[in-house]
Each structure stands twice: as C-alpha cells, then as structure tokens.
Amino acid sequence: MSRDVGERTHIGQRLRDRYRIVGELGSGALGTVWAAEDQVTAQRVAVRFLPRAFAAVPNVVRAVRSMGRSIATVSAGHPGLVRVLELGEAESGQPFAVMELLEGRRLSDFMGAGKALDVGRARRWALALGGAVERLHNTGLAHGRLRPRNVMVFPDGRVKLMDVEVVGLLDTSTPPNVLDLDLSPAEYLSPEQIRRAPVTEKTDIYAFATIVYEMFAGAPPFEAATRDAVIAKHLTEPPPPMSRRHALGAAERTVMQALEKDPELRPWMSDLLNGLSEETNVREIRGWNRTAAIVGGGALAASIAALGIWMLLGSRQPAAHSAAQPASPRAEQAPVAGRAIASAPTNAPPAPRRTESAANPSAPAMGSAPPTAVTSATVAAPARTPTPTPSAEARVALAPAAPVSPAKEPREPVKATPPAAPSPPMVASVRSGSLASAPVLAEVQSHRRTYRVGWLDSGQATAQYQQVVKQALVGYPREVAFEYRSADGVTARLQDLAAELVQLKVDVVFAVGNQAIQAAKQATTTIPIVMLGSDAVRPDESNANMTGVTYSSxxxxxxxxxxxxxxxxxxxxxxxxxxxxxxxxxxxxxxxxxxxxxxxxxxxxxxxxxxxxxxxxxxxxxxxxxxxxxxxxxxxxxxxxxxxxxxxxxxxxxxxxxxxxxxxxxxxxxxxTPAMYRRAGAYIGKILGPTNPRDLPIEQPSxxxxxxxxxxxxxxxxxxxxxxxxxxxxxxx
CATH class of the missing domain: 3.40.50.2300 (Response regulator)
Structure with missing residues (x-):
C-alpha cells in the first residue's frame, strides 16, 4: 500500500492512490505545486498543496469541503479558466487541488520595460481575461489575486486565468500569517485589500483595470521606488492619464472609472467589457496621428503667430498688458482626487429645474496630458516592487481547449462629421506645450460656447445615472450643461416639460423612458433627440432627428x-x-x-x-x-x-x-442599465461633435x-x- 502524501512530499508518492508525484513546479505563499500523473487517465496534471496552516483554519476547511464541486463545475464551464479537476483533503488533513497542466507564457512576460502592447492584441486579451473573471462573478465568486503572473497566454491567442483553485478559500478570517499580502505585488492591490476589507467582485474589477491600464500604457497606474510608496498612491492618488500617443476613447474612460478608490463607484464587469469592446477604440487610434499632425501643426503655427503679435503689442503698451495672466480654473473644476473619493447620493432626485455643468477639465482630453505628465515622461520609470519567492504557475493547470471567443463586436458606427474649423479644445490643448500662449488661450476660452442638453425623464433623473452620462462625455471636445425635467411618474406632465426644453432651445434632448420619448417626438422635429427606452417606440421617416439606445421588448x-x-x-x-x-x-x-x-x-x-x-x-x-x-x-x-x-x-x-x-x-x-446610459451619453457627445442623428444607427444592447x-x-x-x-x-x- 502506497504512503499518502503528507507534510513532506517526495517524487514517487501518491495522492489518494491516483495521482503520482513526478516533480516540483514551484512554491509560493499559497503552497507548493507539483507535477503529477493521473493513473486513471494517464495524463499529466498539476497538484497544489495549500500550506498546512490552512488545515487549522475552520473556514478554509469548510470551504474545501463545500465548494470543491462548485469550483470544478465553474472552471470547466469557461475556456478562459484553468480547469480544476478535484479539490479536497489529503489523509494528513492538508488541503489540495488538482488542475490540468498547462504550458504557456505568462502575461507578465509580455509586459514591462515601459513598452505598451499592440492595441489590438491588448484589447483581445483584455476581453478574454475579463470574460473569465465575469464567469466567476456570475456564480458569486471573487478571484482576489488578479495580476499578470496569474494569466497564461498561448501561441494561438487564448488566455487563461490561473489560481482558480483557491477562489473562495481566502477571506478576511484567514490569519495574516497564513496569507500575507506583503508578498503580493503592490501594483495590483486594491485599496480595500490594503485595508484588509472583504474581497468582492469590485476588488477584481480594480485589479483587472490595473492590468488593462498596463497593457495599453506600458506601465501600471501606480509606480514608485518602494512598496510603501506604491500602496500610498493606491490609497490617495488618482491614476494618471494613460501616457500614450493614441486616443483610446471609451476604453480609457471605462478603465479610469474602474480605478475609483470607492468600490461602489466602479462599474460592473459587464459594463467594463462593453467599454473595451467598442470598435471605435481601434478606429480612433488609426486616424488620430494624421489628424493630430494637421490640427496640432496648425495650432502650433497659430500659437507662434499669436505669441508674436502679443509680444509686439506688449512692447507698445507695457502697462496695459503687464497684468495679463493665464485664465484661472473655474470654481466647478474639481480636482480628480476629489472626484475619485466623493460619492454622490444615488436616490435623491435633483431639483426639477436645475442647470448643472458637465465640464471637467481635470479629466484631460484623450491624447493630451498636463505639463507635469510631459515632464515626467523624461524621467526613468521607477523600479517595480520586489517580486516574491517564485511561485508555481510557470506550468500550471489545463489542457488546450477551444479558443476564447472575443466579446461580440458592435456594428461599425458612422463617423462623426468633422467641424469646419479647429475646435477650441484643440487650440486649448497647446496650453500644455507652451505657457507663453496662455493669454491668447484664455481669451479663446472666454468665448467658448457651453452646449445645453435637456434631460427629459419619465421618472426621476437619479444622481447615479446623471454621473454615468457625464462620465461618458469626458473626452468629447465640448462643455456641456444639463437642464433636468423629471415627471416623477406623472405622464401628463411630460408634454409641458418637453415644451419647456424646446423653448429653452437646448442643443440635444435626452429622453429617458418610453413616455418621455413620445413627448419629445411630439414637441420637436428639429432638435436632435437621444432616446433611451424599448423598441416599442419606433421613429419613422419623419423622425430624422432621433437616435439612441433601445432594447427588444x-x-x-x-x-x-x-x-x-x-x-x-x-x-x-x-x-x-x-x-x-x-x-x-x-x-x-x-x-x-x-x-x-x-x-x-x-x-x-x-x-x-x-x-x-x-x-x-x-x-x-x-x-x-x-x-x-x-x-x-x-x-x-x-x-x-x-x-x-x-x-x-x-x-x-x-x-x-x-x-x-x-x-x-x-x-x-x-x-x-448603466451600460445603456453610458452608450446614450456617448451618442450625446457624438451629436455635439457634431454628427447628424440620422447618421447614428439606433443601438441595441448586446x-x-x-x-x-x-x-x-x-x-x-x-x-x-x-x-x-x-x-x-x-x-x-
């Protein structure tokens, strides 16, 4: 009779008279991983023995006994998860997990050294990884250990998430000496993990966002010379804009939202994948360099000419112009740090006739960066925090499976009609490169138009969805203010409220709910209408001013x-x-x-x-x-x-x-619902771009x-x- 694996594991030993240990693959904070042969199937597998201290933790033992079958079922049901074959206890009481053995390259092998991944590849891998994480969330599980080293990439482009076998076994009741976060890479820890709060799906979303950020930008959002400094940045600093030559559109906006300090402000994984899956993310990048070269060159020439005229006039009238200063920020331009921490109430409706600006200069336009970002680009990137003892995932679990299908691509949207003249934000973007042109830019900004959006709601325009729409407008070159009109469920009021918005000559009507859509249709045939409701409201040929997002009833x-x-x-x-x-x-x-x-x-x-x-x-x-x-x-x-x-x-x-x-x-x-509001907000931005509503097809959520x-x-x-x-x-x- 063979001796079962105990506290000391040796080559040749057997586990449950089925798995024969053939070699050690590596070890780490979560135990040692061994290669083994399955005597029943004659296949190679990976066996992880969790630290023996886990056997003394009641909640871990209960989780091993109760969750083993669930974890195995979940992992077998998605091609992006390492398949767990068995989860149990050895005769010695030590918890173990058996997984399929994989050979591939870690995602971390493709990242680092300040070099970003190809946009198309980064997007495909991010969608595949996000789909695997979403599968865990769908079953009420949170991974809790997302990082590039726990992601395996195969030559055919498939991506698999590892450490699935320990999902659900670790929580805040696990003693610190069993699972020490000091061994985890600080770059991928969420604020709540640092504070040792419970791990939730929103914890995974934050870690996933740090990985995607690094794919696109070439470095994680927070870096420093020491581990403590990185942790401090996670807790107190907003993530810097992705310092990349490309405008990533909705992808960047969604990733930055997922890096909010407050978990409640982060999107769900489905919304995050919606933002990453937009085709416009790639198309915007292809056309950006050429446009930026033309517009940027023209803006630079204009700035030089304006600077020369200003200096000439300044030499003639020194007293009049010596006090000229760059325009100071307006009071409503809150810093990003404040926006990352503050949480707006989600239930209280706004006052029925309130105008609120959506301008947020603290969130730079895509492709531009503040002066400090330009300066920091010339400094060598700080060293990563030290990597802990090599862990055991160099060759980890799972036989090749069917290729991961990326998220369904939305149909190609019609490109926005470019404005006849360079827009003020393009001129303003020169501000980060030439401080001498600030007086001219201040004068240009003082004449910039604020666009108004009339929000017509069948119910209540809640603060939560107001914020979602405003975030969707970040990056579009317009200042926007909202006029809110809420019927509070009283349908009879909608016609009068719609008429008020038309009299105000708003630039766009945002109609929320089927009843509001009907009222907006009757109120105007000229003002663009962005609708959010069901397809029971169908615009006809006479409603060429309508577009939006609907679902199939x-x-x-x-x-x-x-x-x-x-x-x-x-x-x-x-x-x-x-x-x-x-x-x-x-x-x-x-x-x-x-x-x-x-x-x-x-x-x-x-x-x-x-x-x-x-x-x-x-x-x-x-x-x-x-x-x-x-x-x-x-x-x-x-x-x-x-x-x-x-x-x-x-x-x-x-x-x-x-x-x-x-x-x-x-x-x-x-x-x-948040995803629909976000898509509607993007349509509002496109129409203010400007784009004709008839050129924007009515979208249905996928x-x-x-x-x-x-x-x-x-x-x-x-x-x-x-x-x-x-x-x-x-x-x-």
Missing amino acids: AELARSWLSLLKEIRPVSRVAVVSGSDPASRAELTNLQTAAANAGAKIQPYGVQEGDALGGLFAGPPAERAEAIIVPGGPLTLAQLSRIVDLAARAKVPTIYGSSEFVEAGGLLAYGPS RFELVVNLKTARALGLTLPSSLVLRADRVLQ
Whole structure:
C-alpha cells in the first residue's frame, strides 16, 4: 500500500492512490505545486498543496469541503479558466487541488520595460481575461489575486486565468500569517485589500483595470521606488492619464472609472467589457496621428503667430498688458482626487429645474496630458516592487481547449462629421506645450460656447445615472450643461416639460423612458433627440432627428416567461405596466409570448394615484402565480411599493431592472442599465461633435444581465435551480 502524501512530499508518492508525484513546479505563499500523473487517465496534471496552516483554519476547511464541486463545475464551464479537476483533503488533513497542466507564457512576460502592447492584441486579451473573471462573478465568486503572473497566454491567442483553485478559500478570517499580502505585488492591490476589507467582485474589477491600464500604457497606474510608496498612491492618488500617443476613447474612460478608490463607484464587469469592446477604440487610434499632425501643426503655427503679435503689442503698451495672466480654473473644476473619493447620493432626485455643468477639465482630453505628465515622461520609470519567492504557475493547470471567443463586436458606427474649423479644445490643448500662449488661450476660452442638453425623464433623473452620462462625455471636445425635467411618474406632465426644453432651445434632448420619448417626438422635429427606452417606440421617416439606445421588448418577454417557468409551472402571470402606447405595445409582446408558452397574462396598470393595492385582491383561484414588472421610469418610481407587494404575494416575480432585486426583489433580467446610459451619453457627445442623428444607427444592447437574490428566494420558500443560479451575472446572498 502506497504512503499518502503528507507534510513532506517526495517524487514517487501518491495522492489518494491516483495521482503520482513526478516533480516540483514551484512554491509560493499559497503552497507548493507539483507535477503529477493521473493513473486513471494517464495524463499529466498539476497538484497544489495549500500550506498546512490552512488545515487549522475552520473556514478554509469548510470551504474545501463545500465548494470543491462548485469550483470544478465553474472552471470547466469557461475556456478562459484553468480547469480544476478535484479539490479536497489529503489523509494528513492538508488541503489540495488538482488542475490540468498547462504550458504557456505568462502575461507578465509580455509586459514591462515601459513598452505598451499592440492595441489590438491588448484589447483581445483584455476581453478574454475579463470574460473569465465575469464567469466567476456570475456564480458569486471573487478571484482576489488578479495580476499578470496569474494569466497564461498561448501561441494561438487564448488566455487563461490561473489560481482558480483557491477562489473562495481566502477571506478576511484567514490569519495574516497564513496569507500575507506583503508578498503580493503592490501594483495590483486594491485599496480595500490594503485595508484588509472583504474581497468582492469590485476588488477584481480594480485589479483587472490595473492590468488593462498596463497593457495599453506600458506601465501600471501606480509606480514608485518602494512598496510603501506604491500602496500610498493606491490609497490617495488618482491614476494618471494613460501616457500614450493614441486616443483610446471609451476604453480609457471605462478603465479610469474602474480605478475609483470607492468600490461602489466602479462599474460592473459587464459594463467594463462593453467599454473595451467598442470598435471605435481601434478606429480612433488609426486616424488620430494624421489628424493630430494637421490640427496640432496648425495650432502650433497659430500659437507662434499669436505669441508674436502679443509680444509686439506688449512692447507698445507695457502697462496695459503687464497684468495679463493665464485664465484661472473655474470654481466647478474639481480636482480628480476629489472626484475619485466623493460619492454622490444615488436616490435623491435633483431639483426639477436645475442647470448643472458637465465640464471637467481635470479629466484631460484623450491624447493630451498636463505639463507635469510631459515632464515626467523624461524621467526613468521607477523600479517595480520586489517580486516574491517564485511561485508555481510557470506550468500550471489545463489542457488546450477551444479558443476564447472575443466579446461580440458592435456594428461599425458612422463617423462623426468633422467641424469646419479647429475646435477650441484643440487650440486649448497647446496650453500644455507652451505657457507663453496662455493669454491668447484664455481669451479663446472666454468665448467658448457651453452646449445645453435637456434631460427629459419619465421618472426621476437619479444622481447615479446623471454621473454615468457625464462620465461618458469626458473626452468629447465640448462643455456641456444639463437642464433636468423629471415627471416623477406623472405622464401628463411630460408634454409641458418637453415644451419647456424646446423653448429653452437646448442643443440635444435626452429622453429617458418610453413616455418621455413620445413627448419629445411630439414637441420637436428639429432638435436632435437621444432616446433611451424599448423598441416599442419606433421613429419613422419623419423622425430624422432621433437616435439612441433601445432594447427588444419582444425578446425580453420570451426570456421573462422562460425564466419563470424554470422556477415553477405557471399559467397565470400578472404584468404591471403603464397605459401609454409604448407600454401597450410591450404588453402585446408579453401576451403573444405567453400564448405561445401556454400561459395567460393579467395586466395591472401602474398609474398616478394607483396604490396597486388591488393587485392580488381577487379570489385565490384567479390570482396570478407569478409577476412580471418590466423596467422603466414608471415602475421604478414605485419600486419600494411594488417589491413589497410582490413579497407579500409570496409568488416569484421577475423584473426588467436590477434595481428591483437590489431592493429585495427575486429576479431581474434585462440590459445593463448603466451600460445603456453610458452608450446614450456617448451618442450625446457624438451629436455635439457634431454628427447628424440620422447618421447614428439606433443601438441595441448586446449584453443582458441576470441578477438573482437568494435571500429573497429563501424568504419565499423557493429553491432556485442551480442551472439558473450558475447563469446569473450577479448573485445577491
């Protein structure tokens, strides 16, 4: 009988009479990894023995026993994850994991020395890695150890995330002497990890953003001569703009948002991947150098000429011009550091008639950098923090699998029509290269126009989504102020509010919700309209001023019914919706889908003054067995009331917006709301570019998110199918 692997492992020993140890691959903070032969399959595998101190930690032992099968299932279900074959305890009590053995190059081998990756390659690898991380998040797991050394790249372009076998085993209850963060590269630690707060999906998003930043910029966002200095920068300093010759557009904006100090301000992985997957990121880069050369050269010549005239006039009138100074920043131009830490309230709606500027000069235009950034470019890059003891992932787990399919590319957008003359921001960008031209630039800036966007909302223009739209406008060469008009769910007010915006002669109307879209259509045929709603509102040939982002209500109707039937058989389904034409079109789609599924729809109107109290007041035999609440401003305006009624009805309810699930609802399926607002914000920026709305095709989101609240399921006495939970993008415990 062979001796089982114990505290001292030797070549030739066997683990559970199946895996024969053949050689050591490496060791690190999370134990030693050995190469082994599987005596059943005759294949080489990798075996990681976690430190013996882990066996004394109750939560780790419980996690090994309870999560082994889940981790193996998750890793086998995505080609971008190292496949875990087995997770358990040796006879000595030492935890171990068996993985497929891989041979490839680490992502860290391609990075460093201040050299950025090719944009196309960086984008493909980032999307593949992000998809693997998103798969973990969909099952309620956070990786917690994202860094370039834990990513393997294969010659065919496939990317695989390693250390999957320890996901879920490490948390804040693990003693510091078992897992010491001092051994982790400081460049990829999140602020909450530094403070030893719990690891969440937002922790992974921060680390992922540091990796993507380094791919594009050639260096991580925070570097210093010592480890402590790097950690201090993570906690206190905003990330510098990507010092690259290319304008990365939405990719850079999204990555910078993911590097927020406050985890709540970071986007979800689906939104981050949406920003990285835009085709415009690559096309903007291809055309940037030529445009910059022409415009930049013209701006430089103009600056020199203006400087000469200014000096000539200055010599004639020294008293009048001796006080000329560069324009001082305006009061509303908050520094980036303040913006990274401050968190705007998400629930309080703005005052109904408030004008707010979206200009944010502290976030430089893409491709430009402040003077300090230019100066620092001539200084040698500081050394990285010392690398810890070589770990064991040089050859780690997983047999070759099917190539990773990149995220679906959006269709090619129509290029924006260039302005007839160089825009003021292009001239202003010379400010970073020539301080002598500051008086001329100050005069130009004083005449710069502020564009106004009229925000017409069927519900409430919440602070959260206001911020999302403003962030989407960063980088577009315009100063923008917003005029907010919110109906607060009172549809009858929308026509008057839309008329007010038209009288104000706003440059763009941003209509949120089907009812607001209808009101905007009736109010103007000349002012560009960017809409955000369902495809139940369809512009015709006479609406050449309309574009925006919509979702397929018919597709969602089929998906909602299918998800409900996964939970339990249903024949009567209540639908809570409005009575306007667009809501009636959505209801028709639901009735068609229900008829095909052998179910009947019972509509309930959510109107002004309707307390929804009669939703389940009928006889039990006639009451609905499930509820569908489509997303939208009208239902969101009564979110708490609807969630409370659904809880008291004790029936499964599916919503069209994740906000309902975050408030205690059971299930949500629909397009990512922040992603839709971000795309709409980008369209506003393009129209102010200027681009004709008819040249911007109406977009439909390619990504939908499924959010599950297991706590609510337990309260309702429901056991959700594991197949449904595993498919979820987010699982609330």
